Amino acid sequence: MQMQSRFRSDRRLTVRMTVTLFLLGLLYVVFVGALIVLLKSWVLVVAVVAAMLVAQYWFSDRVALFAMRGQVVEREAYPELHGVVDRLCAIADMPKPVVAVSHMDMPNAFATGRSPEHAVVCVTDGLLRRLEKDELEGVLAHELSHVAHKDVAVITVASFLGVIAGLIVRFAFYSQVFGGRKDQNTAVIFAAVMGVSAAVYALSFLLIRALSRYRELAADRAAAQLTGRPSALASALTKVSGDIARIPTKDLRTVQAFNAFYFTPATGKEPGIERYFSTHPTLEQRLDQLGRISAELGEAARPGMSE
Template sequence: MRTRFAPDRGLTSRMVVTMFLLGLLYVVFVGALVALGVRALTVLLIAGGLLLAQYFLSDRIALYGMGGREVSPREAPELHGLIDRLCAMADMPKPRVAIADSDVPNAFATGRDQKHAVVCVTTGILRRLDARELEGVLAHELSHVAHRDVAVMTIASFLGLVAGLMTRFALYSGLGARRSDGQGGLPIGLIVMVVSVVVYAVSFLLTRALSRYRELSADRAGALLTQRPSELASALVKISGEMARIPTRDLREAAPFNAFYFAPAAAPGATLANLFSTHPPLERRLRQLSEISAQLGRG
């Protein structure tokens, strides 16, 4: 994959380990279902179909959900100009460009690969950031595109989807079924449900950890591409502060897209524990950017 975004071996190794653990969990889960005599083929087929739909239609789904609209260079010349420059610097194809009419200051990138990618910014972020800060945010989002983070997170979420569907399957169809050997014991459906809930919880935590790693990686890659980490830090601080001024109702409507966003749609202090967050704490992101500034010899 051709790109000039700087690699981050430390974060990459952590993401690889997390993906390995998810894969191992998947193997154990399927093995447990087979041992229990559960016919999981239907659930796997349904989950696989949903995964494929999410994988191939992620750009359309995200744009539709956020009310994003593709814009031409004539409609948004400054935005297109920034993305043109960054794509030239990163040596990558230019994605489609969209704007969502929302006062929530944010941006996201989606699409399964560079040829099917779209970068979307809200009108709220365009009003609040200057050109250099916006460039830092866009470099972060283009890093997600270059590293195919949407595809990675879609695949990583597959196990949680299977476990969730299996839990419902156990609840609605097999909760009262006993062991087939006639020896009684716990209902097979209950065992399946408990195993599925545990697997879902573990996969949820691993996927959230993977999401936090990729956000730190995108911050680093974007800052190194522009060589101005302080501008990205400024954008983070400004956006996080502005979230407190957004009506709670608007934040709740935007929250389902937090995994896509540059910054979570929540006021400071309103998020769940860091363990459950899709993004690293603001302090962690700022500390990394400060370290990069020191490495580059800039403030």
């Protein structure tokens, strides 16, 4: 069977990203408008919000690498890792991203960057130690799909509104707690800002989580089609999820802020009711999809995959 020459265009993913960004854009306009009315300074509000948006979009790759202790690595140090990335980029007909390694034992990977030409793909030492070459290829194809479909940039921009709203809620709260006595009008304004910000944060949170879950399924699907080996990706998912589940929760808390970017979330357990607020689909959903793709391709399923 001839392997797909590039990542397929995913119309459903594009539609969902467009709709989500449109809704978040409307929410953004309402949010900024409310702040201008409440704070009575449109110049200050627009300047601060615009500066933070540009900073998050432009420097997201550096921030993510710094937070995850990732270091850019050359071919001489990691020839096999570079070889897999080179091969996948050639098949997908896309620019090669910067390759980085995070010196963490937690097995995981993520992609970040504002465009395919300014992207970084990072894997942890823990992932490299645990996976076979075909499993690593599946994980990297998943991350490259995020880059090719530009959903790394989309999720970065989409998450911005929630970040701003959350920061404002915290600022307003601590100002009330530690700012001393205020007159009644000031207290009303602070309460209104907190209320608007909290509502915006909640709505943007739900929209982004729904988009994030779908984009993970889309990346699994694209990776399976590109490599022609969905069973290898399923095996990697099972290994990584199982090993993360054995890591104490307290050790995972420091990295959970970046769950939306990971190959699989650092939650340590399969979600219950919280699955509706998760950044990722459940392991069962991902394996079921890969099982169906494997059947379509006529591939022999590995243990843990649905027939």
